[in-house]
Amino acid sequence: MSNRFAQLTFTPDVQRHQREHGSDRAYRRMTEGPAEADRLGPDETLFLGERDSFYLATVGATGWPYIQHRGGPRGFLKVLDEHTIGFGDLRGNRQYITRGNLDHDDRVSLFLMDYAHRARLKILGRARAVEDDPDLIERLSVEGYPAKVERAIVIDVEGLDWNCRQHIPQLFPADAVHEALDSLRERIAELERENAELRGTRP
Numbered sequence: 001m002s003n004r005f006a007q008l009t010f011t012p013d014v015q016r017h018q019r020e021h022g023s024d025r026a027y028r029r030m031t032e033g034p035a036e037a038d039r040l041g042p043d044e045t046l047f048l049g050e051r052d053s054f055y056l057a058t059v060g061a062t063g064w065p066y067i068q069h070r071g072g073p074r075g076f077l078k079v080l081d082e083h084t085i086g087f088g089d090l091r092g093n094r095q096y097i098t099r100g101n102l103d104h105d106d107r108v109s110l111f112l113m114d115y116a117h118r119a120r121l122k123i124l125g126r127a128r129a130v131e132d133d134p135d136l137i138e139r140l141s142v143e144g145y146p147a148k149v150e151r152a153i154v155i156d157v158e159g160l161d162w163n164c165r166q167h168i169p170q171l172f173p174a175d176a177v178h179e180a181l182d183s184l185r186e187r188i189a190e191l192e193r194e195n196a197e198l199r200g201t202r203p
C-alpha cells in the first residue's frame with residue numbers, strides 16, 4: 001500500500017480499529033509520509049492497458065456509495081500521463097447516475113481485476129466529465145467498437161494499492177479458453193486421422 005492511499009483511507013475510525021487489533025504500528029509510517037499523489041509506473045500502465053472492464057465507485061448526494069461496472073475493448077481505459085487516466089463513457093441505459101454523482105463529488109474509486117492472473121489494483125482519484133473536447137473524446141474512443149462515446153471521463157489519480165491475491169478465484173476470459181480449446185481440437189483431429197491411417201480406415 002502506498003503512503004498516499006493510506007492517508008486517504010486510514011480515517012480516525014479505521015486507525016482506532018488498527019490500534020485495537022495491533023496493526024497500527026506497521027501502518028503508522030505510511031500515514032506520516034509526504035501527501036503526494038501516487039504516480040502510475042510501468043506495472044500499473046501495463047495492467048491498466050490490458051483491462052477490458054473495471055468497477056467504478058462514486059458518491060451520491062445522499063452519501064450512498066454507488067458502484068457501476070465499466071466495460072469495453074481491451075485497453076479502453078487509457079493512461080494519459082503518469083498521474084492521469086481516462087476512458088470514453090459509453091451510452092447505456094441513460095440513468096446517468098455516475099455522471100450526476102460527479103457533479104456533487106468528484107471522488108472516485110476504481111477496482112480493477114485480472115482474474116486470470118489473480119491480481120487486483122485499487123485506485124482512488126478525482127474524476128471529471130469532459131463533453132466539449134472532440135479530440136480527447138476521439139483519443140478515448142476505440143475504432144470499430146459498436147457503442148457511442150458520449151463523453152470523456154478523466155481521472156486524476158491520487159492513490160494506488162495493489163492487493164494480495166488471497167481469495168481471488170482464477171477465472172479465464174472465454175476468448176482465451178476458446179483459443180486453447182481450438183488448438184486441442186486440432187490436435188485431436190490430427191490424432192484421429194493418424195489413428196485411422198494406422199488402422200487402415202478412414203475417420
Ligand SMILES: Cc1cc2nc3c(=O)[nH]c(=O)nc-3n(C[C@H](O)[C@H](O)[C@H](O)COP(=O)(O)O)c2cc1C
Binds near residue numbers: 068090095096097
Ligand atoms: C439498453 C441498455 C440497458 C442497460 N440496462 C442496465 C441496467 O438495467 N442496469 C445496469 O446496471 N446497467 C445497465 N446498462 C449498462 C449501463 O447503462 C452502463 O453501464 C452505464 O454506464 C450506466 O451508468 P450509470 O450506472 O452511472 O448510470 C444498460 C445498457 C444498455 C445499453
